Amino acid sequence: MSELEQFRQETRVWLQENCPEVMRQQAKGFEDIFNGGRNPEITHPDQKLWCDRMAARGWTVPQWPKEYGGGGLNEEEVRVLAQEMAAIGARPALTSFGISMLGPALLHFGSEEQKLEHLPKIVRGEIRWCQGYSEPNSGSDLASLATKAEDKGDHYVINGQKIWTSYADKSDWIFCLVRTDSSGTKHEGISFVLFDMAQEGVTTRPIKLISGSSPFCETFFDNAIADKRNLVGEEGNGWTIAKYLLTHEREMISSFGTAPKQSVGQIALDNIGADPSGRLSNTVLRHTIAQYQLDSMAFGATMARVGDESKAGKGLGAASSIFKYYGTELNKRRNELNLAVCGESGLGWEGEAYHEGAISRAWLRSKGNSIEGGTSEVQLNIIAKRVLGLPDA
Amino acid sequence: MALVLNEEQLMLKESAAGFLAENATVTHLRALRDSNSERGFSDGVWNEMAQMGWAGIAIPEAFGGLGYGYTGLGLLLEQAGRNLSASPLQSTVLVAATLIGELGNPQQKEGLLPAIAAGQKLISLALQEASHHAPQHCALSATLDGDSYILNGTKLMVLDAVAAQTFIVIARISGTPGEEQGISAFLVDAGTAGLTVERRSLVDSRSAGALVCENVRVPAANLMGASGSAWAGLNRALDIANIGLASELLGVSIEVFERTIAYLQERKQFGRVIGSFQGLQHRAAELFAELELARSIVLKALHAIDDDDPALPLIASAAKAKLCEVAQRATNEAIQMHGGIGMTDEYEIGFFIKRARVIQHTFGDYNYHLDRFARFSGF
Structure with a gap:
């Protein structure tokens, strides 16, 4: 054997x-x-x-x-x-975000001491992590972030506000982008620090979304303390780590675009019925569903192709740049179609008859997919500039 | 099969790209058009392609081919699409050889496939009878008379009709148009009495024609497969043909896209290159995404042929529908983004939209295949 x-x-x-x-x-x-x-x-x-x-x-x-x-x-x-x-x-x-995001970043950029300190706790599920990236005035323009970290010898004092912090109210520690220097360009002077959320200087406030759930928070820092031993990488080099992590995040979000088990076409047949030739009786809807399922299949083949190319040692090709953009747009299309095929029974919000509004809530939540982790428009900018080599305005 | 090309396939792709970019380009196509070439391609270039083994690229080695499979042929067709290379690759190598492989008896295969592989025989399928692809609506009649069949009817859109030495004529032996039963395929030599070829000038400057059969007598030995039972084999051959056409459309789409990006990087208006405008950048990036999907679905479909995937009909229609959509968008965006110069005959972009349009309609367009894709998807 x-x-x-x-x-x-x-x-x-x-x-x-x-x-x-x-x-x-x-x-x-x-x-x-x-x-x-x-x-x-x-x-x-x-x-x-x-x-x-x-x-x-x-x-x-x-x-x-x-x-x-x-x-x-x-x-x-x-x-x-x-x-x-x-x-x-x-x-x-x-x-956890510790497994999917911080861990890979620490393995790549962290010191030996940091890896020994934080990784085992992630493995054991002792510490739950959240990501402090976006700010009220730094959304798509993330590098303009202003949360300030002041050097106090062996620690930083942090003041500012983050927003869209996923599950901040339930998290123990945060990996956070802070500005340690504002004299250079906006990409310079950003640092990547880790600190405990259970301290006086940190408060969180959940944000209720149009879907009714509150996965995101506002997070406020009022003289919060971060030990300098928890600065990851060099001071001022945080943008490199941020970009590395965003790639991970975008891959995760783009996987929402893969096809679900039961096809939309099948759900539509069950709800709306077929004509004598077996075709979905509403031919306009049938056309839209067919377009969606075709694109979904081609997107799945693209994920498979990029995976196979990478396994064959050809690296992550240009095709991977479309994942975030295309996957999230597909997921939005699927959710729109879900409502179309379910009709009024998809409009429920609460109660068992409506599965607690599963369809409408998922539809509303999907709107955020093409905003979080870099909007579709930012993704298109990235493709145009980095992949197609088109110049800046 | 992993969705990547192996070394052998990459070498084939490179050598095809090199040869075609040298010998069978849009310049050559323009010359063929302007000289009103009857055959629509250069025999010299075709002979060279055949000497490299391309005529038998997907034909099994047992019949004198290279046995590279359809993934190999797809790579050639993609390169032909990039260069708009005029040749009988589509009519003879993609369609006819495949159909002979599907329907032919051992003698027919032995007699025809090695000759095709050697580049000595041009054969074309005569299928269409109306302006829309509807193979089961075949009405051209075949009536048994002693030890031969008498064919009567007209076929349209026969590729390379002038150059073909033999036609595979799809005919109805029994039943009524619309029925799958009763359809047969016959090998008919070009010189047969009662057979007339009318050359038709199409928008893409390639050669096609109508085939008129008036009491054409064909020996019963020229019937391919069991009488009235060609449907399954014809269908599989058409699935394969449509995947080949999708490969060619992929080449056309990639080429016009790359030319358009290059133009966006050099054309200046308002004091700067137009590729710096976000309105154009986003359209280009969206098109890039669609092209990546197109590459994947074509490769998946080519592998589905070579792997004998039972879902071939669904995948074939998916690939053809997607590539019709992407090619139409890519060629239209190419003209729009080139502006006025894209409308001129002197500039080459126009040749691509014309060629793409003909391939899009061949053996079923976007509407036909999206409908078929939905049917095979169960709705």
Whole structure:
């Protein structure tokens, strides 16, 4: 038996013995996903149990090195673990911005001390992180950010305001872009610092969205303290890290564009019916759905192609620049069509008859996809300038 | 199959790009048009292409081909699209050889495929009868008479009709137009009595024609496949043909896009290059995104042929519909962004929109294939 096959057998047995029954059922929604933290929100005690068991082996982040608490698995083993988890329907044990965003940035730009300090806590789900990027006057023009960090020898004193901070009210620490110098160009003088949110100088206020949910917050810093040991990279070099992280974020958001299990065409047939030839009886709607499904298929093929090219060692091609833009626009189209095919039954807001407004709320939430993480217009600017080489105005 | 090209395919693509950019460009097409060429392509250039093995690129090695599969042929067609290279690649290599492979009996394959691969035989499909693609509406009749069939009817849009030595004529043996049963394919030599070719001048300056059959007598041995049962093979061949056409449209689209971007970078108005205007930048970036989707769906479709994917009909219609849409947008944007000069015959952009339009309509346009895509998607 090959080593990989042996790993598969052992993994299968371990998962059978250790994955709680409840964790083998699909999460019912966002609130069912376990994000860890000092005061974790749980819908079932087994969420914590499952996370602890997986974390003990480093398998909440199997690809990270063992010295930082990760699983130390190679690419093939990571894939085997994912396959074996999928085989029993096991949920991810832990989902967090620490894993998807800060971790990769620390592995790339952090000091050894910072990696040893922060990564194991991410793996164990002890600390929940949020991202402090946008400000009220720095949206698309992120580099104009003004939150100020004053040098006080061994620490910074931070004053200013962030906005659209995802789950800031539920997070323990923040990775934050601050201005340490305003004498140069706007891209210079930005630094990337980490600090504890549980301090007097930090307050958060959730923002209620048109979808009714409050995933984002305003975050205020009034003489907040950040220890200088938690400055990542050089002072004034934060923009490089910010861009690196934005790429991660955009990939994550663009995956919303991949096709759902039940096609819109199928939902439409169920709701509206077919003509004698089997075609959706409303031919105008049928045309719009066909266009959407065609683009969705071609977008899926593009994600696959870029993945295959990257695996073949050809690097991340120019095609990846379209992911954020196209994926989010597709997701908006799908949500618009969802309303069209569901008709008035998609307009519900509360109550079981309307699945608590799942359709209308998802539709409204999707409007933010082409704004958050860089608007569609910013993405088009980036393609025009960096990929097509068109000059600045 | 991973959605990437292997070394062999990359080399083929490069050598095709080099050869065609030298020998079969828009300049050559313009010369063919201005000299009112009957055949519509250069025999000399075609012979060279055949010597490089291109005529048999997708034909199995057992029949004298190169066995590069349709992914290989797709790469050639894409390069032909970039250069608007006039040749029988489409009529003979893409369509006829595929149809012979699908429907031919062993003798027919043995007799024709090696000759095609060697560049010695030009064959064209005679299918269309009306202005819209509707293969099951075939009405040209084939009546059994002793040991031969008598064909009567007219075919339109026969590619390379003047140059073709043999036609594959789709005919109805039984049933009524609209039925899939009763359709057959016949090999008919160009010189057969009662057969007339009328050359038709199309917008793209390539050669096509109408084929009129008046009591054309064809030996029963020239029937391809079982009598009245050509539908399945014809359909698969048309799926493959449409994917090949999508590859050519991809080449046309990429070429006009690159020319347009180059123009945006050099043309100055209001004291600066027009490519610095955000109104144009966003349109160019959106088109770039569509082109990336187009590249992916074409490659996926080519692999679907070579992998024998059971979802081929759906993927073929997806690829053709998407490429019709993208090519139309790319060629239209090209003219608009070039401004007045794009409207002149002297400038080459006009050749691309003309060629694209003919390919778009060949074997079903956007509307036909989007409808078919939806049907195969179950709605």
